Amino acid sequence: MSLAQSIGLRAKRPSFVPAVLALLGVPLLLTACGEDGTQRAAQVQVFAAASLTEAFAELADVFELANPGQEVRLNLAGSSRLSTQILEGGPADVFASADRPNMDLVDQAGSLLGPQVVFATNRLEIAVPPGNPGQVSGLADFANASLLIGLCAEAVPCGALAAQALAASSVEPAVDTYEADVKALLTKITADELDAGLVYATDVLAADGAVAGIEINFDQATSYPVAVLENGSNPTGGRLFVAFLLSEAGQEILKRHGFGGPGL
Amino acid sequence: MSQHAGTKPGTAKSRTARRRTRRMPPLVILLPAVLGALLFAVPLVGLLGRAPWRQLPTLITSDLVVESIRLSMITSLAAAAISVILGVPLAWVLSRVNFPAKALVRALVTLPMVLPPVVGGAALLFALGRRGIVGQPIYEGTGFLLPFSTWGVIVANTFVAMPFLVITVEGALNNADRRPEHAAATLGASRLAVFTRITIPAISPSLIAGLVLAWARALGEFGATVTFAGNLQGRTQTLPLAVFVALETDRDTAVAISLVLVAISLSVLILLRDRWWSR
Numbered sequence: 001m002s003l004a005q006s007i008g009l010r011a012k013r014p015s016f017v018p019a020v021l022a023l024l025g026v027p028l029l030l031t032a033c034g035e036d037g038t039q040r041a042a043q044v045q046v047f048a049a050a051s052l053t054e055a056f057a058e059l060a061d062v063f064e065l066a067n068p069g070q071e072v073r074l075n076l077a078g079s080s081r082l083s084t085q086i087l088e089g090g091p092a093d094v095f096a097s098a099d100r101p102n103m104d105l106v107d108q109a110g111s112l113l114g115p116q117v118v119f120a121t122n123r124l125e126i127a128v129p130p131g132n133p134g135q136v137s138g139l140a141d142f143a144n145a146s147l148l149i150g151l152c153a154e155a156v157p158c159g160a161l162a163a164q165a166l167a168a169s170s171v172e173p174a175v176d177t178y179e180a181d182v183k184a185l186l187t188k189i190t191a192d193e194l195d196a197g198l199v200y201a202t203d204v205l206a207a208d209g210a211v212a213g214i215e216i217n218f219d220q221a222t223s224y225p226v227a228v229l230e231n232g233s234n235p236t237g238g239r240l241f242v243a244f245l246l247s248e249a250g251q252e253i254l255k256r257h258g259f260g261g262p263g264l
Numbered sequence: 265m266s267q268h269a270g271t272k273p274g275t276a277k278s279r280t281a282r283r284r285t286r287r288m289p290p291l292v293i294l295l296p297a298v299l300g301a302l303l304f305a306v307p308l309v310g311l312l313g314r315a316p317w318r319q320l321p322t323l324i325t326s327d328l329v330v331e332s333i334r335l336s337m338i339t340s341l342a343a344a345a346i347s348v349i350l351g352v353p354l355a356w357v358l359s360r361v362n363f364p365a366k367a368l369v370r371a372l373v374t375l376p377m378v379l380p381p382v383v384g385g386a387a388l389l390f391a392l393g394r395r396g397i398v399g400q401p402i403y404e405g406t407g408f409l410l411p412f413s414t415w416g417v418i419v420a421n422t423f424v425a426m427p428f429l430v431i432t433v434e435g436a437l438n439n440a441d442r443r444p445e446h447a448a449a450t451l452g453a454s455r456l457a458v459f460t461r462i463t464i465p466a467i468s469p470s471l472i473a474g475l476v477l478a479w480a481r482a483l484g485e486f487g488a489t490v491t492f493a494g495n496l497q498g499r500t501q502t503l504p505l506a507v508f509v510a511l512e513t514d515r516d517t518a519v520a521i522s523l524v525l526v527a528i529s530l531s532v533l534i535l536l537r538d539r540w541w542s543r
Contacts, residue, residue: 078512080512080513081511081512084511084512084515148409148412150494153495153509153512154513155509155512155513156512175496176412176494176496177412177493177494177495177496177500178494178495178496178509179494179495180490180495180508180509188389188494191389191390191393191395192393192394192395193389193393193394193395193411193412
């Protein structure tokens with residue numbers, strides 16, 4: 001009563017039944033409109049690591065052009081979140097992880113229809129806001145408590161890799177936030193609210209000038225495995241997508257987005 | 265409250281109670297009611313079913329969980345307190361003062377209730393971050409930074425929680441009997457005295473209800489906090505953030521933390537409901 005009044009809703013003697021029917025009618029109508037427009041394409045549900053956002057958007061477009069009747073739906077998040085979703089029965093046809101451990105989790109649960117294949121590699125870089133307000137020059141600066149430092153949470157591949165990189169340089173980082181995935185971290189650096197963070201080289205490239213990259217002295221790369229899953233309803237589409245990913249055309253797109261080849 | 269409730273309302277209550285037990289409610293009402301209740305009960309059962317009962321004591325006494333409980337308590341109680349300090353006057357102004365842009369202000373106050381919390385968090389970051397319109401002058405003048413600090417969590421919590429208090433209190437003010445206020449004013453009480461001595465005591469049940477709603481909303485707050493204040497154990501990682509992180513790596517811990525949250529929220533809501541909300 002008071003809530004409705006306070007936000008200014010004052011209906012006089014509302015006719016309840018028609019109102020509820022109208023409420024129900026709208027979603028039904030919208031669903032119907034969405035469905036009978038054209039013949040439905042088969043959907044390929046692709047669960048992909050957040051760092052693949054830009055590359056997979058382009059890959060999906062080109063794949064759909066080459067395979068009429070197949071429509072790619074991307075679910076982008078941290079690899080660990082995706083593997084959790086898949087283990088809980090998420091309807092993925094394809095899983096593209098940013099590291100092996102998360103793919104192995106899904107593999108051990110028996111969810112893979114085929115072998116896991118590495119399709120790309122990536123390495124870390126320091127990302128700083130344009131102009132480098134914290135005057136960061138290397139990993140050693142991550143120990144500076146007066147700087148605002150962000151990392152990926154250790155559950156996600158970029159966080160695990162970052163921990164390795166910092167340990168390899170024996171740097172004890174003064175971290176201010178552990179972000180849920182690499183794109184969330186990148187957003188805070190882009191907004192100039194963090195002085196530095198460790199992200200993938202491809203993310204710096206994708207940010208297109210919104211952050212500056214600083215190369216680090218740590219050449220260990222992370223491997224991106226992909227596999228077709230039994231969770232989804234379109235394994236044919238899944239196989240087609242993975243084949244495209246590994247084809248010359250697919251590899252060319254990944255390369256343009258800064259990914260290393262699988263042979264590394 | 266107790267003085268007005270004499271013997272008569274008591275007998276009326278028992279009479280309705282008797283009638284309630286005698287007659288079965290109509291099925292068209294009972295069926296959706298049961299379905300509605302199930303919608304809330306089933307997820308809880310799911311959570312309980314996944315609970316690692318044996319390891320529970322060790323899990324909920326781990327550093328991670330203890331620190332996030334402590335932080336959640338500090339930030340949600342602080343947010344509830346700030347909501348009262350700022351929200352009660354705001355509700356009073358909205359209820360008792362006429363000014364031109366009132367409808368707009370009222371809509372603005374309720375906006376966080378409909379806004380996705382992540383959007384609210386991003387908005388806070390762009391306004392109060394070190395490059396924000398308000399945050400930048402503060403940062404350059406004092407070096408003080410809200411994001412990535414416990415204060416930032418409190419601000420994010422207050423942002424999403426205060427509307428619940430303002431709306432509850434304003435509703436009570438609108439429906440309150442004005443005659444005691446007028447009488448006090450006639451007898452020479454200042455407007456401030458009327459507010460503190462007459463108005464506030466009269467609406468105190470609603471004020472407490474609003475306070476509990478605001479606190480509960482603050483306790484469960486996730487999206488605005490993680491976007492504005494980040495995620496760091498001991499500083500900004502509240503219980504909901506700890507669940508979010510643990511869900512990916514350590515599901516037993518995630519379920520254990522969730523149970524702690526459910527236990528705290530349920531016990532407070534049940535206790536307070538019996539005391540203040542039952543009519």
